Amino acid sequence: MLELRTFESFPGLRTALRELLDSLAASPNRFVLSTRYVARAHRLLRDATSRFEVVHVPPLSSMEVRDLMLSIDGGQTMLRDEAGADGLARVVHTLSDGRVGYVHAIGEALSRSGCAGCG
Numbered sequence: 001m002l003e004l005r006t007f008e009s010f011p012g013l014r015t016a017l018r019e020l021l022d023s024l025a026a027s028p029n030r031f032v033l034s035t036r037y038v039a040r041a042h043r044l045l046r047d048a049t050s051r052f053e054v055v056h057v058p059p060l061s062s063m064e065v066r067d068l069m070l071s072i073d074g075g076q077t078m079l080r081d082e083a084g085a086d087g088l089a090r091v092v093h094t095l096s097d098g099r100v101g102y103v104h105a106i107g108e109a110l111s112r113s114g115c116a117g118c119g
Contacts, residue, residue, distance in 0.1 A: 017044065025052070038054075041054060059098025066086065068107065069092065069107040069110075072111055088110075
């Protein structure tokens with residue numbers, strides 16, 4: 001969500017993020033927004049209505065990364081043996097910093113590539 005701050009660099013769009021939050025707050029719908037910029041999110045929502053709630057989600061552990069990669073791949077190509085699976089999960093965990101979206105993207109790319117040497 002806070003990546004939208006880029007719009008503030010353009011004339012006429014300086015209030016884009018504030019207007020977005022006002023629209024979301026006025027909407028009867030529910031939304032889930034995510035960002036890795038925790039301090040910025042708190043600053044932005046400091047004066048917002050109580051309708052907004054900040055939920056801190058810790059990064060995935062190495063074992064959670066392994067489980068997610070298994071669910072993406074079904075164990076077909078990436079994670080053929082225990083030692084290889086644990087090693088690959090540690091590498092992906094390090095590359096992704098435990099962020100679900102990054103783990104998912106890396107896992108899908110590895111799965112599509114066949115990654116025969118990964119496991």
